[in-house]
Amino acid sequence: MSKVEIFIADDSHFEFAEEICEVIDESARVRGTGIAKRTPEYIKTKMQNRNAVIAVQGNRFAGFCYIEVWGHDKFVAHSGLIVHPDFRNMGLAKQIKEFTFNYSLKKYPTSKIFGITTGLAVMKINSELGYKPVTFSELTDDPNFWGGCKTCPNYAILTAKEHKMCLCTGMLYDPAKQVKKKQKWFDEKVLKRLKKIKQSMLLANKQLALWIKLS
Ligand SMILES: CC(C)(COP(=O)(O)OP(=O)(O)OC[C@H]1O[C@@H](n2cnc3c(N)ncnc32)[C@H](O)[C@@H]1OP(=O)(O)O)[C@@H](O)C(=O)NCCC(=O)NCCS
Secondary structure, three states, X not given: OOOEEEEEOOXXXXXXXXXXHHHHHHHHHHHOOOOOOOOHHHHHHHHHOOOEEEEEEOOEEEEEEEEEEEOOOOEEEEEEEEEOHHHOOOOHHHHHHHHHHHHHHHHOOOOEEEEEEOOHHHHHHHHHHOOEEEOHHHXXXXXXXXXXXXXXXXXXXXXXXXXXXXXXXXXXXXXXXXXXXXXXXXXXXXXXXXXXXXXXXXXXXXXXXXXXXXX
């Protein structure tokens, strides 16, 4: 079997755009969690602008992640991380994230890097790269970024909470603070507990949001 290789995506990878969206949608459905929907056209634009990273094995798509720029380069977000089910639990997400992180630091050296996620795997990977969990107030206030959450089923919660919190945890890497890379500050149990607390706290709000939506 040929090895999995990671590249900065370009238009030669357009053929994978459709499959990337399908795997993102299907994974969100299986997990039963919220996710911002992406179209193949959007993915292709990211590839064309050299703001996407792709992992392939021969001509098979294995994984993907893209970079978004917000607030006039003040922030960049690494979004849409996906590993094809056939390639999971082999450390590929970690490699893609690290590749994207290093590339992003070169391309946007002064930008703060952030992400929002409900996924423990992503929290772990980000933590190892030096991200810290933060409140949403520390992230970009660019309405276009938060507009991306409109297709997430939890959007009503975000709105009810006036964009201050939601089921996702915000994580930030500030290059100006020269956070030591690979510093493993986190404890998996703590991250799991944090996620549980947020979910139970926000369950009531979810019901409220549903009520608002229906009324
Ligand atoms: C989440 C996802 C990207 C992980 O990909 P992967 O290649 O299997 O992850 P890796 O093998 O690189 O694992 C990285 C770390 O996360 C852990 N991990 C992987 N999947 C996990 C899961 N479902 N739950 C908890 N931890 C997980 C691994 O054990 C590893 O931890 P370690 O460094 O302590 O060993 C992949 O399962 C996926 O595409 N899921 C659907 C989309 C998704 O959830 N994307 C995240 C959007 S927020």
